Amino acid sequence: MSNITSHDQSWRAWLMTDAPTSRRHARLANLYQGWLTLRGNSMAMFGLGILLALLLIALFAPLLSPHDPFTQSLSNRLQPLGSEGHLLGTDSLGRDILSRLIYGSRITLYIVALVALIAPVAGLLVGTVAGYAGGWTDTILMRITDIFLAFPRLVLALAFVAALGAGIENAVLAISLTAWPPYARIARAETLTIRSADYISAIRLQGAGALRIITKHIWPLCISSLIVRVTLDMAGIILAAAGLGFLGLGAQPPSPEWGAMISEGRRFILDHWWVATVPGLAIFTVSLAFNLLGDGLRDVLDPKDGSQ
Amino acid sequence: MTALTIKNLNVWFGAHHDRVDAVRGANFEVQVGESFGLVGESGSGKSTILKAITGLAPTWSGDISVEGTPLSGAKRDRAFYKTVQMVFQDPYASLHPRHTVDQVLSETLQLHGFKDIDTRVVKLLDDVGLGGKFRFRYPHQISGGQRQRVAVARALAGEPDILLLDEPTSALDVSVQAEILNLLTDLRDEHKLTYLMVSHDLPVIGHMCDRLAVMKDGEIVEVMDSEDLRQGTAKHDYSRSLLAASAAA
Amino acid sequence: MSLLEVENLWVRFPTRQGIFDAVRGVSFNLERERLGIVGESGSGKSMTGRAILRLIRKPGIVEADSIKLEGQNLLDLSEPEMREVRGQKISMVMQDPKFSLNPVMTIGDQIMEAYLLHNNTSKAQARVKAIEMLEAVSIRDPERVMRAYPHEMSGGMGQRIMIAMMLIPDPQILIADEPTSALDVSVQRQVLDIMDGLVKKRGMGLIFISHDLNLVSEFCDRVLIMYAGRIVEVCDADKLHEAKHPYTQGLLNSLPRLDQPKKYLEVLQRDEAWTKEDSVRGTR
Numbered sequence: 092m093s094n095i096t097s098h099d100q101s102w103r104a105w106l107m108t109d110a111p112t113s114r115r116h117a118r119l120a121n122l123y124q125g126w127l128t129l130r131g132n133s134m135a136m137f138g139l140g141i142l143l144a145l146l147l148i149a150l151f152a153p154l155l156s157p158h159d160p161f162t163q164s165l166s167n168r169l170q171p172l173g174s175e176g177h178l179l180g181t182d183s184l185g186r187d188i189l190s191r192l193i194y195g196s197r198i199t200l201y202i203v204a205l206v207a208l209i210a211p212v213a214g215l216l217v218g219t220v221a222g223y224a225g226g227w228t229d230t231i232l233m234r235i236t237d238i239f240l241a242f243p244r245l246v247l248a249l250a251f252v253a254a255l256g257a258g259i260e261n262a263v264l265a266i267s268l269t270a271w272p273p274y275a276r277i278a279r280a281e282t283l284t285i286r287s288a289d290y291i292s293a294i295r296l297q298g299a300g301a302l303r304i305i306t307k308h309i310w311p312l313c314i315s316s317l318i319v320r321v322t323l324d325m326a327g328i329i330l331a332a333a334g335l336g337f338l339g340l341g342a343q344p345p346s347p348e349w350g351a352m353i354s355e356g357r358r359f360i361l362d363h364w365w366v367a368t369v370p371g372l373a374i375f376t377v378s379l380a381f382n383l384l385g386d387g388l389r390d391v392l393d394p395k396d397g398s399q
Numbered sequence: 400m401t402a403l404t405i406k407n408l409n410v411w412f413g414a415h416h417d418r419v420d421a422v423r424g425a426n427f428e429v430q431v432g433e434s435f436g437l438v439g440e441s442g443s444g445k446s447t448i449l450k451a452i453t454g455l456a457p458t459w460s461g462d463i464s465v466e467g468t469p470l471s472g473a474k475r476d477r478a479f480y481k482t483v484q485m486v487f488q489d490p491y492a493s494l495h496p497r498h499t500v501d502q503v504l505s506e507t508l509q510l511h512g513f514k515d516i517d518t519r520v521v522k523l524l525d526d527v528g529l530g531g532k533f534r535f536r537y538p539h540q541i542s543g544g545q546r547q548r549v550a551v552a553r554a555l556a557g558e559p560d561i562l563l564l565d566e567p568t569s570a571l572d573v574s575v576q577a578e579i580l581n582l583l584t585d586l587r588d589e590h591k592l593t594y595l596m597v598s599h600d601l602p603v604i605g606h607m608c609d610r611l612a613v614m615k616d617g618e619i620v621e622v623m624d625s626e627d628l629r630q631g632t633a634k635h636d637y638s639r640s641l642l643a644a645s646a647a648a
Numbered sequence: 649m650s651l652l653e654v655e656n657l658w659v660r661f662p663t664r665q666g667i668f669d670a671v672r673g674v675s676f677n678l679e680r681e682r683l684g685i686v687g688e689s690g691s692g693k694s695m696t697g698r699a700i701l702r703l704i705r706k707p708g709i710v711e712a713d714s715i716k717l718e719g720q721n722l723l724d725l726s727e728p729e730m731r732e733v734r735g736q737k738i739s740m741v742m743q744d745p746k747f748s749l750n751p752v753m754t755i756g757d758q759i760m761e762a763y764l765l766h767n768n769t770s771k772a773q774a775r776v777k778a779i780e781m782l783e784a785v786s787i788r789d790p791e792r793v794m795r796a797y798p799h800e801m802s803g804g805m806g807q808r809i810m811i812a813m814m815l816i817p818d819p820q821i822l823i824a825d826e827p828t829s830a831l832d833v834s835v836q837r838q839v840l841d842i843m844d845g846l847v848k849k850r851g852m853g854l855i856f857i858s859h860d861l862n863l864v865s866e867f868c869d870r871v872l873i874m875y876a877g878r879i880v881e882v883c884d885a886d887k888l889h890e891a892k893h894p895y896t897q898g899l900l901n902s903l904p905r906l907d908q909p910k911k912y913l914e915v916l917q918r919d920e921a922w923t924k925e926d927s928v929r930g931t932r
Contacts, residue, residue, distance in 0.1 A: 110532050112532075114499070116535060117499050117535040121537065289487045289489060290493050293553065294495075298477050307506070311497045543689070572689055573688075574898065577904075577916070581912050606913065
């Protein structure tokens, strides 16, 4: 026992060191200290907990769900909360809402992951190139960004989906297309301040080219603020996906996407409130979790807080 | 032979109504192996001259030549970066906050086309008196003086002939300043370097430089030997008033 | 009774590695004099100044047996009462005036606002006073400066305006934290002369915090030398060059001097023992 604790202690000391001895050590120690900061923020840990739970639920959906999410049972329709065998009741076609929620988490995560991969990367590319190059490149890229920004998000997404056809993939694409401009703006603003920093001048004086400066020196500093922004935007992305689902332009029935579930449930909202409310609560919880985590990450990643 | 020749140099920022003439008609030469100082108050244009040489200030006219090779515009070739390097004023701003000392130095060595990067990083850290235990630290894990040593190591990585020093100790405590200035003195001997040093601090320039130019409002008012500075035999009124102000303080 | 008496002041910051003591048991007093506090970065000199005004941000902790302003213990005051003290009785001038002035208000408006806050008079009266203040800090064209915005001012002007604002409520103590280190040597001198004149004329106490030994020795009456959160030495400013403590001597010797050229500067050899010595009392 004491052996284990002392072993733990030495690991801790190794990770807490101010004098790392190898590249890997430096990176791990840095990560560990960021983790400690994050761990100190109980709200962020709460958010992280919810998201991990969501991940596990999505992973083990077939094991966790009590019923098949697609099996209809018209004799059993619109059962209230806590009815026998259906903890969260059933919907208008008698499908188990809990099972649909559990399976729906897969779709939610899928959408979130894809959008989180596409939109910030596109924004980062456009923003840093515009910010670093300046001049005409900047003007053209930023005017394009402005055009995208000028449209209401959901309307633009609607137009894209209408043109591309309904479906989850197209919904993801549409949301990404409407989500990147704010990231481009942030990345550009960050780049403008970083560009004139002495450490960028210093690497320029070593003969580094624009590509290297952008990817190796500017990106690492922009990425942290983008990650924070993405987690804060996740709620909006889930809601946009739900909105498209609600309008019948995202996931198609009978797919158990949460927005689509609300849409289906809205017809019964006066008499059978839980059908729309339960998926609504799920969206709310996950959005909140992302927001809390984003707040915590801001404390860890904010580059202005470099002097710890 | 001259290391640096500056002839009739004008540097300006902005255009038309916003145009600010930061340097006007500057002339001086720095001999190989010499240490030359530029002194003046803030806004006198002393740092701007360094920026024009390195291409960080693209709008200039006149002649700048490095070891006989004339420069033009803002573009500098690889040979230039191999010959001229710079140490910046604020070591807190001149190191990338997310790069370890090792990353800073290895990337620089890689850019200069060296192959034996690991041995060279160790050698560089040794040269600036840091030693291996600092190699994998992030800038926030080391002190101001240690950061400035890293910045000096980075400047030396490409084995340059000429080092431009932009107020290299003004952000540091006096005891650390002494260490860095001693280090620069040693390095100059070891690597046969030529220094062009900018500072607002007359005693620092007097200590480090053989000759110096006094700048005021973008113009060089006087070029003199440090010996004259020590004797207090400056000719121009402004140099004398600077000398009086710093002697009083 | 002294103007200000600080007894056993500690400033602590909890960190992951444990508690960091930025100031360790410092005691001193201030009469109607110019008291210098010198030290290198991290010596705790600025923290001492801020701790007197209870301006240390969380999670920092200020502890002291007492901080007495004319016999009244500042530690017993509530936060609103403390706000009265800041500005009314003790004013503070910071290093960079750019960060202390509101960028979107004209300088005249800012001075008048400060004046009206402390005095119950008309706007016209405040305006007259504000111009008087600007004249007191040797600003030649006060009418023009009144209409200007902070970004139109040079560093030296900005600092003079800050001093003018700080003096409006007629404080008994002025704490100046590196008030001239962002300024050129020639401007530095003017600002110091103005401050000196005002302090003498009004009989104020001045705490002058600086890293510049020569400046302090010339400008102050008495100097506290701080190292690692403690006072290692107290001496009369004009006798600073005869200082006994090896740290003070080391600092003085490490400065390059025009009249003594040498190839290498002396390097301060730090002694671990200095951080363990008891803090010297800076009272008289």
